[in-house]
Amino acid sequence: MKGEKRPFLVVASDLVPALEVKWGVKLSVKKVLLGSDLENCRYIHPIDKRECPVVIGGDYITTESGTRLVHTAPGHGQEDYGPAWKRSKKVPYVTGIKYGLPTLSPVGDDGKFTEEAGQFSGLDVLGDGNTAVVNHLDGQLSILMEESYRKATEQWFASVEGFRQAAMDAIGHVKWIPPQAENRISAMTSSRSDWCISRQRTWGVPISVFYHKQTKEPLMNEETINHIKCIIAQRGSDAWWYIKVEDLLPERYRDKASDYEKGTDTMDVWFDSGSSWAAVLGKRAGLNFPADLYLEGTDQHRGWFQSSFLTSIATKGRAPYNSVLTHGFVLDERGLKMSKSLGNVVDPYTVIEGGKNQKEAPGYGADVLRLWVSSVDYTGDVMIGPQILRQMSDIYRKLRGTLRYLLGNLHDWKAEDAVSYHELPMIDRHALYQLENVVKNIKESYDNYQFFKIFQIIQRFITVDLSNFYFDVAKDRLYVGRSFQTVLAEHLLSLVRVIAPILPHLAEDAWQNLPFPYTSEDGSVAKFVFDSRWPAANENWLALLPEEVNFWAEILELRTEVNKVLEVARGGKLIGSSLEAKVLLHTSDVNLASLLCQMSTATNDADNLHRIFITSQAEVIPSLGDELTADVPYSGECEINVKKVWIGVSKAEGSKCERCWNYSPKVGSFPEHPTLCSRCYPVVAIQSPHAVAAVS
Numbered sequence: 001m002k003g004e005k006r007p008f009l010v011v012a013s014d015l016v017p018a019l020e021v022k023w024g025v026k027l028s029v030k031k032v033l034l035g036s037d038l039e040n041c042r043y044i045h046p047i048d049k050r051e052c053p054v055v056i057g058g059d060y061i062t063t064e065s066g067t068r069l070v071h072t073a074p075g076h077g078q079e080d081y082g083p084a085w086k087r088s089k090k091v092p093y094v095t096g097i098k099y100g101l102p103t104l105s106p107v108g109d110d111g112k113f114t115e116e117a118g119q120f121s122g123l124d125v126l127g128d129g130n131t132a133v134v135n136h137l138d139g140q141l142s143i144l145m146e147e148s149y150r151k152a153t154e155q156w157f158a159s160v161e162g163f164r165q166a167a168m169d170a171i172g173h174v175k176w177i178p179p180q181a182e183n184r185i186s187a188m189t190s191s192r193s194d195w196c197i198s199r200q201r202t203w204g205v206p207i208s209v210f211y212h213k214q215t216k217e218p219l220m221n222e223e224t225i226n227h228i229k230c231i232i233a234q235r236g237s238d239a240w241w242y243i244k245v246e247d248l249l250p251e252r253y254r255d256k257a258s259d260y261e262k263g264t265d266t267m268d269v270w271f272d273s274g275s276s277w278a279a280v281l282g283k284r285a286g287l288n289f290p291a292d293l294y295l296e297g298t299d300q301h302r303g304w305f306q307s308s309f310l311t312s313i314a315t316k317g318r319a320p321y322n323s324v325l326t327h328g329f330v331l332d333e334r335g336l337k338m339s340k341s342l343g344n345v346v347d348p349y350t351v352i353e354g355g356k357n358q359k360e361a362p363g364y365g366a367d368v369l370r371l372w373v374s375s376v377d378y379t380g381d382v383m384i385g386p387q388i389l390r391q392m393s394d395i396y397r398k399l400r401g402t403l404r405y406l407l408g409n410l411h412d413w414k415a416e417d418a419v420s421y422h423e424l425p426m427i428d429r430h431a432l433y434q435l436e437n438v439v440k441n442i443k444e445s446y447d448n449y450q451f452f453k454i455f456q457i458i459q460r461f462i463t464v465d466l467s468n469f470y471f472d473v474a475k476d477r478l479y480v481g482r483s484f485q486t487v488l489a490e491h492l493l494s495l496v497r498v499i500a501p502i503l504p505h506l507a508e509d510a511w512q513n514l515p516f517p518y519t520s521e522d523g524s525v526a527k528f529v530f531d532s533r534w535p536a537a538n539e540n541w542l543a544l545l546p547e548e549v550n551f552w553a554e555i556l557e558l559r560t561e562v563n564k565v566l567e568v569a570r571g572g573k574l575i576g577s578s579l580e581a582k583v584l585l586h587t588s589d590v591n592l593a594s595l596l597c598q599m600s601t602a603t604n605d606a607d608n609l610h611r612i613f614i615t616s617q618a619e620v621i622p623s624l625g626d627e628l629t630a631d632v633p634y635s636g637e638c639e640i641n642v643k644k645v646w647i648g649v650s651k652a653e654g655s656k657c658e659r660c661w662n663y664s665p666k667v668g669s670f671p672e673h674p675t676l677c678s679r680c681y682p683v684v685a686i687q688s689p690h691a692v693a694a695v696s
Contacts, residue, residue, distance in 0.1 A: 009144075010038070023145065046142035047133075048118060156198035156207060156265065160310065164192065167313045175323040177449050178379045184301045185309070185324075195310070197271040204266030206240040208232075210249065211261055219260060223250050274307025277320035290318065295325035325449055327378040333385025346384050364389060367503045368396050374451040374502045395459060396506075399499070402462045403510045405471065406492040409478060410485060411515050419483045421540055425606035428487045429544065430552045431470050434461070435491055436541040442498045443534065451502065458499065466491070469556065473614060476660060477606055484606075493518060494535045504529075551595055554640050555612060558585075561638040562613050562647055569634040569649040579661050582617040583610065584632060584648035586624050592643050596620045605679060616652035616663035659684070 011019060013032060020027050042051050106117035113120045113129050119136075123129030137143040160167075167189050176182040198207055208228040210219040227250040231239050240248070246257035253260075281289040290312075296304055305324055312320035331337060332344040339345070354363025372392045376382040421429065438461050445453040477484040492510075500507035511518075511529040518526050526532035566578050575581045585600075587593050597620045600609045609618035621628065624646060629635065632648035639645070652663035657677035664677040673681055 022147075046137055046140055153200060155196050158195040158197050158271070158310075158314070160192050160195055163310075163314050164189070166317065167310060170309075170313055170319050174319050174321065177323060177325040181301065181324065181326045185305060188302050188306060189309070192306075192310075195268075195271070197268045198265040199268055200264070201266050204269065205237050205272050207263055207265045207267055208240060208248075209263040209265075210245065211263060213259055213261055218263075219253070224253070270303055270307040271311065273304055274309075274311045277308055277312060278315075281320070289316070289320065291321045293323045293325060294321040295327065298326050298328060301326070323449075328381040331381050331383050333383045333388050335381075335383055344385075351389060360386075364393050364396075365505070367505045368393050370502055370504075371396050371455070375455040377452045396503075398467075399458065399462055399503075400506060402466060403492070403495065403506070406488050406495070407510065407513055407515065409475075410488055410492060413485050413489055413516055415516065417482045417485065418489070419481075419486045424483050424486065425604045426548075427470075427474065427607055427612070428483050429541075430548070431474075431487050432490060432538075432541040433544045433549070434465055435494055436538055439494050439498055439535050440537070440542075446501065454498075454502065458495075462495075469559075473612055474606070476611070476614075476662075481606075489516075496529060497532055497535055500529050550641075554592070554643075555599075557640050558638075558645060559612055561636070561640070561645070565634055565636045565647045565649050566613075566615070568636070572634060574633055574649070574651065577661070578614045579616050579656075579663060580652055581615045582619065582650050582652045583613050583615050584628075584650065585609075585618065585620050586622075586646040586648075587643055589643040592640070592645075593620060593622075616654075 008030060009027075010033075011027075013029070016027055016029065040053055042053060044050070045052050104116060106114050106120075107125055108114045111125050113123050113125060115121050117123075120129055120132055123132055134143065134146055168186065171182060171186055171189065174182075176185070208220070208225065210224070211217070212219065228240070228248060231243065231248065235243075240262065244257075245260055245262055246254050248262065249257055249260070277289065277291065281287050281291055294305060294308065300306075305326075308320050312318065329337075330346070332342075332346065334344075336342065336344060348369060350361050351364055351369045352366050355361030368389065372384060372389065375392065375395075421432070424432075438457055441457055442454050445451070445457070474484045474487075492514075496507050496510045507529045511526075511532075518532060520526050520532055521536065524531075562583055566575070566581055566583075569575050569581060570578075585596055587596070596609065599607055599612070600618050600620045602608045605611065609620075610616060612618075629648070632650050634650075635646065635648040637644060637646050654663045654665035655667040656663050657667050657680055658675040659680040660677065662677055662679075664679075666678040667676065668674050669678070670676060670681045673684055676684060
């Protein structure tokens with residue numbers, strides 16, 4: 001009829017003959033348009049009647065099937081959303097972004113339509129959902145043809161079957177950290193099918209094969225590979241795309257260059273990265289095959305760990321690594337995955353250098369970040385955030401304070417001042433026993449990559465064993481002898497070296513401030529901390545008898561109980577400082593009583609019980625009577641290793657020494673220095689000729 005609007009079909013011009021055959025009709029071309037002429041036209045969606053724009057998608061649309069007019073889905077396709085890349089000019093096509101298309105995503109992770117799909121919600125896309133959509137379009141007279149097709153692409157495969165058993169055998173020769181990682185790599189390798197190593201992508205490392213144009217037979221041999229290898233070594237892998245076939249072929253094939261074309265497949269990136277051991281370990285000076293260690297996240301058992309393993313087994317007959325370390329992922333301190341949208345990303349540079357708001361994001365330095373890394377059990381996911389970093393900074397300062405204490409109290413130290421091991425008091429020998437065990441345990445933890453154990457060992461050692469006990473008990477001896485400094489020097493040299501791999505800046509800072517030169521075992525002076533060697537094992541320090549070790553454990557436990565009674569006495573105003581107190585002890589256990597008596601009357605002042613308790617006197621009494629307990633204002637009972645001990649606290653006897661602040665009946669006994677005790681008097685007297693004469 002005159003004036004009737006007739007519908008037209010828009011198809012790619014070079015598809016007209018194919019569509020005539022497929023549809024069984026003769027098509028009449030009424031007008032030829034450029035695709036760009038249709039850009040930004042509008043059409044009505046056949047299902048929900050939305051008005052949508054006509055867009056121009058780009059080079060990723062082909063004429064292999066259909067009409068060349070395709071559906072664009074920004075919510076489901078990288079090319080549709082963007083960016084997609086043209087191989088020739090590297091021009092980005094950002095279809096969805098360019099045209100402002102909404103990212104509608106009506107298909108869920110389970111392969112079913114979501115509520116965004118309206119009436120098709122809940123249907124399986126590849127099953128009843130597909131049928132329902134086709135039926136709906138057919139009912140709306142909006143479908144011309146339904147056709148099933150399968151796209152087949154020739155691929156390159158690497159057969160794993162031929163060396164799978166060799167791979168399974170080799171797994172057991174690798175050290176897997178943590179050990180359960182071996183089960184994971186074994187399961188994935190045993191079930192591995194043939195490996196598809198080619199990809200049809202416009203980027204990546206090309207598979208350098210030529211195909212005969214007529215027979216499609218591949219041309220790839222040692223001669224062609226070596227020739228292309230030389231070209232790529234000089235010009236890079238992109239040379240494959242822009243150099244002509246005749247120049248890519250070796251000389252003896254060039255007269256037949258017109259018969260061949262270049263392959264367009266690229267290498268699977270996992271095959272590419274999995275071959276990195278050959279390019280790195282086999283080519284660079286100073287590196288050897290196999291690698292000592294590979295480390296990456298837990299997801300790489302199916303990725304880089306496995307691809308490296310398979311390529312190496314296939315060509316070398318062994319794994320490319322001796323050890324493999326697997327770690328988890330970093331989350332925020334609430335356990336959430338970091339993302340810019342949540343604003344919970346912890347930037348390492350901000351941790352080190354600080355942010356714009358120094359109050360909210362102070363710069364902690366690299367060592368605090370490294371200390372945090374050492375503190376976490378990386379075999380699982382780990383957390384980091386402002387509060388965790390503040391705690392780590394406090395621990396770092398505690399360790400730094402310990403090194404400052406050691407350096408400050410060794411300002412006048414010389415190696416010739418050292419006291420021999422057998423002349424040291426028991427408490428000093430026990431301190432060296434603990435130090436040697438710490439160094440030994442840290443070495444084992446480094447060897448096993450258990451850095452969190454190193455962190456725990458060091459933190460406990462400096463806080464509990466050193467600061468809370470040994471430094472506290474022994475600091476008074478700095479005034480009267482060199483044995484304490486002998487032990488401090490050993491602690492300083494050992495601690496600085498064992499923390500250096502984790503805290504290199506702090507360790508080097510301490511090393512540059514050593515108050516004495518350090519000479520390595522080979523006689524050279526270690527100018528930097530990493531010029532020195534790991535502390536040599538000293539079996540003499542570990543030679544304490546088991547009963548000695550147990551005794552010191554009991555003494556430390558007893559000290560804790562004594563401190564409790566001292567605190568009660570301090571609260572009752574009997575004493576202020578613990579040096580104003582005298583401690584009385586009684587136990588019915590014969591062995592413990594004997595040992596305590598020996599320590600309370602020890603000729604070596606450093607081992608005396610009252611030095612351990614930091615009181616002026618300590619006495620072990622053989623029995624308890626009503627008269628005695630009535631004269632002791634504060635007391636208590638405890639159990640030390642199932643041995644009952646009574647503890648009493650009274651005022652110390654004598655007067656206060658003005659030099660060491662200990663109370664002693666001997667204060668006032670020396671005319672030349674009436675305010676000194678019997679321990680301090682000889683030290684001061686040596687510095688005074690008149691006093692020396694008086695003593696002699």
